[in-house]
Amino acid sequence: MPTDITLDDLPDLARGAALLGTGGGGDPYIGLLLVSEELRRGRTIRLLTTDEVDDDDLVVASAFMGAPTVVVEKIPSGDEPVTALRTLERRLGRAVDAIIPMECGGLNSMIPLLVAARAGIPIVDGDGMGRAFPELQMETFGVYGVSGSPIAICDSNGHTTVIDTGVDNKQMEWLARGVTIRMGGVSYIAEYPMTGAEVKRTAIPGTMSLALALGRCIREAREHHRDPFDALSQALERSIYGSGRVLLEGKVIDVERSSSDGFVRGTATVSTFDGDTAVTLTFQNEHLVAHHDGRVLAIVPDLISVLDAQTANPITTESLRYGQRVKIFAMSTPPIMRTPEALEVFGPQAFGLHDPWTPVEVLAPV
């Protein structure tokens, strides 16, 4: 039975999605304000499980695209992702029946909700990344045969671009990234038009409600003075993700970050308080790999998130600062993200990393 997303759900959902967003997907704050405003105005957002989507429904993925460092300075009005949807509908000659998030992430959990609320259509409980990834071809939709094209892109001036590269999702990413860079570093997109049947076959199911549960579990642990990290690990064990563990607790002692080619790239080093052990994280919008003394502790597509050591609030890569006291938390990915075809698209080699993929359960057993 479909449920509604309520005002109370939003902070938990944003928190949980930011955790799954592995440092990417943008800061949720502005998105949360925009969605709250819609709900306060009386609009509702119906959440459908993937099973509840009609096979013939037209479903479209929604997101912002670009460098998260830019989004926090160039605040969206909220019209941009809706214009992207309308532009895609015009191209397709058909109204879209439901929205699905492109990825899990702070802002990118809120943008699809905003579009659903504004357009008065439901949102599907699932997404195409099961976490956040920096590039548009890195979606399970594409891994399992759906074309990302046509994609509609909208900027803060209401200017639009529609790109159609047929089945070539990597070229779609390449052109869309070029447009986004020239739009000022951030844009809002509607992409991967697909049928409900394709959603059932290719989406990672239940990630919205999982994000909501994980965000709630952090909050409730804090309220009841329990360890939120233990609570998170327990919740993940009950999910399709399977496991979560703290890799290191310590202090951020170094952050190197640059915005180039439309991405935020860099490294962050976290050292234990006694200074004896340090873990270095490498990121491209999202955390890709955690190294300790040259040894891999966790690697993409498994999830690596940095959380405030006290509150367990996720910290996005663009918000990492020297001196923050944090825990590095690693999670295993669902089986649909670990197939050979999935690893080819978003495994370590897709990011130019030399370390092979090894499940985090093997690298860092709980």
Place this chain on the structure above:
Amino acid sequence: MPTDITLDDLPDLARGAALLGTGGGGDPYIGLLLVSEELRRGRTIRLLTTDEVDDDDLVVASAFMGAPTVVVEKIPSGDEPVTALRTLERRLGRAVDAIIPMECGGLNSMIPLLVAARAGIPIVDGDGMGRAFPELQMETFGVYGVSGSPIAICDSNGHTTVIDTGVDNKQMEWLARGVTIRMGGVSYIAEYPMTGAEVKRTAIPGTMSLALALGRCIREAREHHRDPFDALSQALERSIYGSGRVLLEGKVIDVERSSSDGFVRGTATVSTFDGDTAVTLTFQNEHLVAHHDGRVLAIVPDLISVLDAQTANPITTESLRYGQRVKIFAMSTPPIMRTPEALEVFGPQAFGLHDPWTPVEVLAPV
């Protein structure tokens, strides 16, 4: 009465358009082959004067876009500009009634003919630049109020992009250039959808037949052992352009050229055979200004072309080579290209040049 473009016309037209193309607009050779092939197959191309276009007709400008240096290495199949037209028609929800060239230029006189032949629609005798310019906002269509958007762009893989920046033609150029660069440096476009009434108000009329006349005049002068440069000057005096003169005859002694940001930029220096006098040309795809000893001899939007000293064949900027014996030929522009609003869009300052615009008749009287 409409006339047909014949196989015999094509070399003359390409030669004359390349002359008006001021070094840009691409090498015509491959385009000439493609159009000839269509005519040999029995297709016809009807040329309409601007007066013969119905006020309610939908007219679209056609061209290749990008660095001419790339076009000569990345040969088009001929499908690309037709796909651009079809993509724009799909966006507009309406069939296009006639094609108009975006600019005068070697390849860019042939591409619109190819589209007209393939689509079976007429081509308008006129264009939006009266010469070639490197950027899409530099069209009289835009100067006098027509929006370039939506623009459809197609690459050699059949991948398409549709950009809509409303009335902002400069931003359209900026985004389209970014897409073209990522498409490999060259693309094929359909843009400035407009009514026949708008064509009459904003196009530079008669430039196809003028190009044909100029190209023919060069050939006939050669055949009859007359000076082609005298013949050109006389033909220009009878046209809306008004005048043409040789600025210098000599040898190319230096060419500096680089492809960057999707353009071919550089300088070329031509010295008299006795080495006493040299003129330096600065170009961005097209020749922008001719300097002698710090003094301006001709400056954009007036036309500067480099022609083979013997044959009067126009030489594109990407084909300039050390040792070529050439004449630098400068032409005045029609009044529609010299209004304050036109000079603001494609006068010297639009290219970052510091010299003010002065008519070539004043700088270098015949």
